[in-house]
Amino acid sequence: MxxxxxLLAFASVRKExxxxxxxxxxxxxEDVSFALRAGEFVSVVGxxxxxxxxxxxxxxxxVPPTTGNLRFGAGDQRGSTGFVFQxxxxxxxxxxxxxxxxxxxxxxxxxxxNLAGAAAHTRVHELLDLVGLTDFAKFxxxxxxxxMQQRCNLARALAIQPELLLMDEPFSALDAxxxxxxxxxxxxxxxxxxxxxxxxxxxxxxxxxxxxRVVVLSSRPSHVVEVVDVPAPRPRAFDYQVSAEFNGIxxxxxxxxxxxxxxx
Amino acid sequence: MAVSxxxxxxxxxxxxxxxxxxxxxxxxxxxxxxxxxxxxxIGLILWEFAYRLFHVSPLVLAPPSAIAAEFVKLxxxxxxxxxxxxxxxxxxxxxxxxxxxxxxLGLLLGINARFRYVANPWVQALYATPTVSLAPIFIIWLGFxxxxxxxxxxxxxxxxxxxxxxxxxxxxxxxxxxxxxAFGTNRREFFWKVLLPATQxxxxxxxxxxxxxxxxxxxxxxxxxSTEGLGYLIxxxxxxxxxxxxxxxxxxxxxxxxxxxxALTLIERWVSPWTRVSR
Numbered sequence: 001m002x003x004x005x006x007l008l009a010f011a012s013v014r015k016e017x018x019x020x021x022x023x024x025x026x027x028x029x030e031d032v033s034f035a036l037r038a039g040e041f042v043s044v045v046g047x048x049x050x051x052x053x054x055x056x057x058x059x060x061x062x063v064p065p066t067t068g069n070l071r072f073g074a075g076d077q078r079g080s081t082g083f084v085f086q087x088x089x090x091x092x093x094x095x096x097x098x099x100x101x102x103x104x105x106x107x108x109x110x111x112x113x114n115l116a117g118a119a120a121h122t123r124v125h126e127l128l129d130l131v132g133l134t135d136f137a138k139f140x141x142x143x144x145x146x147x148m149q150q151r152c153n154l155a156r157a158l159a160i161q162p163e164l165l166l167m168d169e170p171f172s173a174l175d176a177x178x179x180x181x182x183x184x185x186x187x188x189x190x191x192x193x194x195x196x197x198x199x200x201x202x203x204x205x206x207x208x209x210x211x212x213r214v215v216v217l218s219s220r221p222s223h224v225v226e227v228v229d230v231p232a233p234r235p236r237a238f239d240y241q242v243s244a245e246f247n248g249i250x251x252x253x254x255x256x257x258x259x260x261x262x263x264x
Numbered sequence: 265m266a267v268s269x270x271x272x273x274x275x276x277x278x279x280x281x282x283x284x285x286x287x288x289x290x291x292x293x294x295x296x297x298x299x300x301x302x303x304x305x306i307g308l309i310l311w312e313f314a315y316r317l318f319h320v321s322p323l324v325l326a327p328p329s330a331i332a333a334e335f336v337k338l339x340x341x342x343x344x345x346x347x348x349x350x351x352x353x354x355x356x357x358x359x360x361x362x363x364x365x366x367x368x369l370g371l372l373l374g375i376n377a378r379f380r381y382v383a384n385p386w387v388q389a390l391y392a393t394p395t396v397s398l399a400p401i402f403i404i405w406l407g408f409x410x411x412x413x414x415x416x417x418x419x420x421x422x423x424x425x426x427x428x429x430x431x432x433x434x435x436x437x438x439x440x441x442x443x444x445x446a447f448g449t450n451r452r453e454f455f456w457k458v459l460l461p462a463t464q465x466x467x468x469x470x471x472x473x474x475x476x477x478x479x480x481x482x483x484x485x486x487x488x489x490s491t492e493g494l495g496y497l498i499x500x501x502x503x504x505x506x507x508x509x510x511x512x513x514x515x516x517x518x519x520x521x522x523x524x525x526x527a528l529t530l531i532e533r534w535v536s537p538w539t540r541v542s543r
Contacts, residue, residue, distance in 0.1 A: 083446035
């Protein structure tokens, strides 16, 4: 990969949905273009219904754009993506460690695994250690708290060593304290691993704290209002959130998101 | 990072240090077992006392003591064992064959909408059919022996297993489908790693419900013509007005049903240990 080639670029992406009830067509995303460079943490914020999650599902290859396209790296070959869902959609019949190894098992099934069984086991346990779940490896999802389930969700996505980590409001269902704790964990872990992250949230504080850049979308039909840089190096300490710089960025983001001018 | 133990919702069963003070294994000390046993014992005592207190005719009702005595007598004669063996064989053949077919077809019904549309009218019609009215036909087709009785059991067992399995597939949490697709799960992997484990609790519910229905089928089959088996024992007892023997047959059938249902619960806990976590 060349220095400048983005890892993923959305190029004039447009998305229409057909409502199954009335058959009417709804334009969710009008024209969205932005790019992620390798190692970058990019958040997308915007009012609800502006198609944030749809962008993420496009990046995962779960839905195609109506027009426009997504470019991966230098070519069009899709890289591996890890997906962290809003709800800890862990499989309740698998233990925590079995949930984390799900993606690796699939890879092994197809014999395109670069990991033998023992190495996969080691990888899973490194990740459990990284997210602080080592003691709970043999527990079932229902036996642990929502915050721990989201840690497992993160570990499961990281286990396949994705080129790109996609996160869909992963902390929105958690209580405030757990959310802040996991935000710190996430900034530490993704910085340590150098993971490229596309992060969807409706929480502008979360977006500003975690990201190198924040993409602000307008309300439906959405387009990019502005891409806001957050220059402070990552990982950031908790007290960055009370700095003057951070507050300036927050104010700017707040105005962008809440200004009625941008609803085209 | 420290994870406090407060984060963990430990299951209520199995916690505690007083376990060694008791000689009984933990399972036997569970409230379900203790209260259940007490309930049965007290019920039998009340039954026995009511019988003696009100001088009920032995034609109307048999007391537990007489039923127990008759049970021992019939066992010693060896006829009860024969009847139990015959009925067990009929039940096992019908139940196992029917369950296997019903699980496979139920999964297909749940997965494939077109197959569901084709099969639905038949499933609904046959499910609504009173099986009792079909029993004579099975006897005409298959004779008085093992096959006709197993077929009647199979018919009774089929629908609860089929319908619960299909329902389980259709109730699959859409989040699981999202996860599977995000990880690039193919159809075969999805079936074995997601669909089947997610459907397992529903399959077991169907299997448990089917036990009681299968036992009804067993007796119905015997009532329409038989020379041996527990249904025959009951039929014969009613014809000679021996209420005590009638109760022996009934109690044995009920006991068999309870044992099988409990066995299925144990198998489920072993096959899918995660289902017991939530209780």
